[in-house]
Structures are given as structure tokens and as C-alpha cells.
Amino acid sequence: MDRRYLLIFRAVFLLAAALSAGLAALIVASVFLAEGPVLASRFTFVSALVGAIFLGLAALLHGVGRHVAALSSDIGTCGGERQQGLHRSLSRLARLLLIAGVALAILLGGINIGVIARIQDGSAVFG
Numbered sequence: 001m002d003r004r005y006l007l008i009f010r011a012v013f014l015l016a017a018a019l020s021a022g023l024a025a026l027i028v029a030s031v032f033l034a035e036g037p038v039l040a041s042r043f044t045f046v047s048a049l050v051g052a053i054f055l056g057l058a059a060l061l062h063g064v065g066r067h068v069a070a071l072s073s074d075i076g077t078c079g080g081e082r083q084q085g086l087h088r089s090l091s092r093l094a095r096l097l098l099i100a101g102v103a104l105a106i107l108l109g110g111i112n113i114g115v116i117a118r119i120q121d122g123s124a125v126f127g
Contacts (some may be wrong), residue, residue, distance in 0.1 A: 006069055010096055012101040013065030017058040019108035024054035026115045026124050035122035043127030061101070068094055093120070 028051040031044050068090070075086045118125055 005094070006072055009101075010065045010069055012098060012105060013061050016101050016105040016108060017061040017065070019112060020054045020058035020061060021106060022110060023112050024051040024058065025113060026119065027051045028113065030115065030123075030125045031120050031127070033119055034124040034127070041106050043124065046126045047124065061104075064097065064101075068097065090119065 027047050031047045072090060072094075075083060075090060078086060115125055
């Protein structure tokens with residue numbers, strides 16, 4: 001895999017992981033920043049659960065970016081025809097993952113904007 005392509009790949013997945021972790025923090029913080037008290041404990045539980053899910057997604061995205069880069073460097077140590085086949089397969093996989101990563105980063109950015117707007121209105125995301 002080309003070094004520039006690998007750098008772009010890692011940057012996209014790091015961005016998506018950061019957006020997901022930020023979203024987790026915003027959702028949990030929205031319970032405490034709401035103008036009116038969030039009385040039902042189920043809303044607090046749901047906010048914590050959804051925050052944990054987005055935090056797990058952030059860890060997953062960070063891991064995908066890191067492991068594809070490590071796999072690319074490991075393929076460089078192979079030799080001959082096997083290296084070419086692995087390189088071609090990894091390039092195809094990375095291309096598909098990059099498309100999915102960009103789409104996910106755009107989606108997470110939009111959700112972040114929606115959560116911020118809800119917090120600015122003085123409401124918790126759930127509740």
C-alpha cells in the first residue's frame with residue numbers, strides 16, 4: 001500500500017474514532033447540562049448505554065485503522081508472488097474500508113451537530 005494512502009486511511013479512521021468518542025461524551029454530558037432535571041433514571045441509563053456503545057465504536061474504529069497499517073507493514077516483509085497477492089487483496093480491502101470510514105465520519109459528524117443543537121436548546125438527548 002502506498003504510504004500516502006495509508007496515511008489518509010489512518011487519518012480517516014482516527015477522525016471517525018474521535019467523532020464517535022466525542023459523541024459518547026456529549027450524550028452523557030447532555031443529561032447533566034439539561035435545563036430541566038432529567039427525573040427518570042431510565043433516561044440516564046439509556047444515555048449511559050448509548051454513550052458506551054459510541055465509545056466502543058470509537059475503540060473499534062481506532063483498532064481497524066491501526067491494524068490495517070500494521071498488516072501493510074507485515075506484508076512488506078513477505079517476498080515474491082505471495083507479497084503481490086497479499087498487497088492486492090489488502091489494497092482492495094483498504095479501499096472499501098476507506099469508503100465506509102468516510103461515510104461513517106460524515107454520519108457521525110451530522111449526529112454530533114444534532115446533539116450539540118439539542119444541548120443548546122437546553123434538553124438532554126434522551127429524555
